[in-house]
Amino acid sequence: MTGTPDRDGGTAGWDREADLVVAGAGPAGMAAALAGAIEGLAVLVCEKSAQTGGTGATSAGTLWIPANSQGREAGFTDSAADGARYLEAVAGRPGDDVAALREAYFRDGPGIIDYFTEHSELRFVACGTHPDYRNNQPGAAVDGRAIVPELFDGRLLGAEFERVRPPIEEFMLLGGMMVSKEDIGLLVKRYRTPGGLVHAARLLARYVLDRLRYRRGTRLTMGNALVGRLYYSLRKRNVPVLFETAVVDLVREDGSVAGVVIEDGNCRSRIRARKGVVLATGGFARSEKFREMFMPEAARPRSMAVGECTGDGLGMATAVGGHIRTDGHGSSSFWSPVSVTRRSDGSEGLFPHLSLDRAKPGLIAVNSAGRRFVNEAVSYHDFVEAMYRSHEIIDTMPAWLVCDAAFVRSYGLGAIHPGTRNLRPFADSGYITLSPTLDGLAAAIGVDGAGLADTVTRHNRFAKDGSDPDFGKGDDAFNRFNGDSGHAPNPCLGPIASPPYVAVAVWPAEIGCSIGLATTPDGEVLDAEGLAIPGLYACGNDMSSMMSGNYPGPGITLGPAFVFGYRAARHAAARTGA
Numbered sequence: 236m237t238g239t240p241d242r243d244g245g246t247a248g249w250d251r252e253a254d255l256v257v258a259g260a261g262p263a264g265m266a267a268a269l270a271g272a273i274e275g276l277a278v279l280v281c282e283k284s285a286q287t288g289g290t291g292a293t294s295a296g297t298l299w300i301p302a303n304s305q306g307r308e309a310g311f312t313d314s315a316a317d318g319a320r321y322l323e324a325v326a327g328r329p330g331d332d333v334a335a336l337r338e339a340y341f342r343d344g345p346g347i348i349d350y351f352t353e354h355s356e357l358r359f360v361a362c363g364t365h366p367d368y369r370n371n372q373p374g375a376a377v378d379g380r381a382i383v384p385e386l387f388d389g390r391l392l393g394a395e396f397e398r399v400r401p402p403i404e405e406f407m408l409l410g411g412m413m414v415s416k417e418d419i420g421l422l423v424k425r426y427r428t429p430g431g432l433v434h435a436a437r438l439l440a441r442y443v444l445d446r447l448r449y450r451r452g453t454r455l456t457m458g459n460a461l462v463g464r465l466y467y468s469l470r471k472r473n474v475p476v477l478f479e480t481a482v483v484d485l486v487r488e489d490g491s492v493a494g495v496v497i498e499d500g501n502c503r504s505r506i507r508a509r510k511g512v513v514l515a516t517g518g519f520a521r522s523e524k525f526r527e528m529f530m531p532e533a534a535r536p537r538s539m540a541v542g543e544c545t546g547d548g549l550g551m552a553t554a555v556g557g558h559i560r561t562d563g564h565g566s567s568s569f570w571s572p573v574s575v576t577r578r579s580d581g582s583e584g585l586f587p588h589l590s591l592d593r594a595k596p597g598l599i600a601v602n603s604a605g606r607r608f609v610n611e612a613v614s615y616h617d618f619v620e621a622m623y624r625s626h627e628i629i630d631t632m633p634a635w636l637v638c639d640a641a642f643v644r645s646y647g648l649g650a651i652h653p654g655t656r657n658l659r660p661f662a663d664s665g666y667i668t669l670s671p672t673l674d675g676l677a678a679a680i681g682v683d684g685a686g687l688a689d690t691v692t693r694h695n696r697f698a699k700d701g702s703d704p705d706f707g708k709g710d711d712a713f714n715r716f717n718g719d720s721g722h723a724p725n726p727c728l729g730p731i732a733s734p735p736y737v738a739v740a741v742w743p744a745e746i747g748c749s750i751g752l753a754t755t756p757d758g759e760v761l762d763a764e765g766l767a768i769p770g771l772y773a774c775g776n777d778m779s780s781m782m783s784g785n786y787p788g789p790g791i792t793l794g795p796a797f798v799f800g801y802r803a804a805r806h807a808a809a810r811t812g813a
């Protein structure tokens with residue numbers, strides 16, 4: 236290293252210079268870097284791991300952008316005002332600082348997405364019907380607000396395709412083939428419809444050819460498509476990404492952040508950032524210190540975040556006076572129930588129970604008393620929040636998803652695919668518990684047998700009547716969207732009556748952080764007095780979420796990642812005297 240990594244006054248001995256230095260090559264960091272490059276800045280991205288994408292690469296890749304042009308072009312009607320009204324109904328009226336974030340988001344979000352599609356390889360399509368998660372609230376929408384990236388051909392990246400972090404193993408078929416939600420529906424029907432068979436054959440043929448050259452399939456969907464398109468866009472603009480290079484310190488000059496100290500192996504060097512530094516290191520999900528500070532004790536062992544999300548951005552920012560906003564958050568994080576899998580290499584994995592099983596007819600969730608505690612069809616975040624509330628009264632860690640073998644054949648269960656008939660291997664591995672009787676199942680999983688029997692009897696009566704007076708499963712559009720539209724009278728209610736009976740344990744795990752650095756709408760990091768630290772920006776999970784710990788709809792982390800990553804880069808580009 237040349238020079239000294241002092242936080243103040245270290246003006247001499249820069250090893251390298253750029254206009255904008257971005258810490259982290261997840262979706263937020265790459266969006267900021269891409270916007271900076273489009274604006275003509277010399278951008279340098281430093282990525283701690285060997286791959287791009289961060290946790291976003293393992294996500295569904297959805298963005299929640301009310302009044303987006305993709306939805307409008309698909310024939311859906313929406314307004315930014317309705318989006319804002321809905322968020323306030325769900326998350327409450329915020330203070331002035333968060334209100335300013337929300338105002339900028341709803342005003343500028345659609346145009347920012349159009350900006351990226353005009354100037355890069357990013358392409359989005361409307362999800363169509365995809366209801367907001369609390370769609371009984373004022374301003375909620377049933378369709379048009381969620382957009383997803385178009386499929387991406389990873390072969391366009393050539394050898395750099397290996398730099399795209401793969402999705403979790405449980406989301407791939409045949410050891411490396413990605414499929415979308417639409418693909419799953421056709422694959423399940425592959426032997427029942429000509430269209431399903433043709434689609435399955437094409438997917439398989441493409442995958443076989445891919446494996447002759449690559450370690451996994453190159454037909455990228457969901458979050459992988461988003462990351463692939465971002466990285467491809469950066470490559471086309473010749474934006475350098477330094478892999479296995481961590482930003483470990485900020486260098487200040489006359490009160491402004493003037494650069495960074497990076498670490499590549501055992502070597503440290505200093506990079507001057509003429510316009511600014513953007514922190515997009517993925518949040519604190521893997522930081523033992525921050526998890527202990529901000530997360531409920533029951534959540535601390537499990538995380539869907541990649542291992543590099545160790546709170547680096549928060550640590551560096553607070554060291555130079557940055558403020559972590561904790562007030563006003565309904566929850567510190569965004570949650571999903573997960574089941575624990577055993578992977579091919581013997582390690583443990585986590586499968587997020589997002590939408591494919593809990594809302595389907597013939598499944599209930601119970602606590603240790605064998606009693607239901609939640610409408611199983613609510614969003615993954617709301618499901619875990621209900622777990623926490625139940626756990627205050629009786630042990631609900633884990634909760635148990637209970638169904639029968641017929642349910643699993645029809646809909647799958649967690650990591651078990653629809654159509655599976657032989658459940659014994661999953662029971663032998665410990666993933667599920669099987670029993671020919673409900674009493675035996677209750678004993679095996681350690682819940683109250685009489686409680687479970689009574690709960691199933693009551694639930695089966697509800698299924699026959701088509702109404703759930705206890706929790707309202709199937710009452711709203713979001714429930715029904717994830718249910719079985721071909722099942723009557725209620726697409727979310729069905730009997731549990733065909734032994735063997737099945738149970739899988741689910742635990743809380745965060746899929747993103749809500750608590751983060753306080754910022755302006757332009758991503759400028761604020762100190763404890765509410766003053767911006769010149770030259771320092773944050774976006775993505777390093778930035779305190781404008782959702783305030785609430786989860787109103789699909790894509791509420793990636794949407795802000797793009798909007799505020801863009802705004803940070805644009806603000807940095809306009810800095811004078813830098």
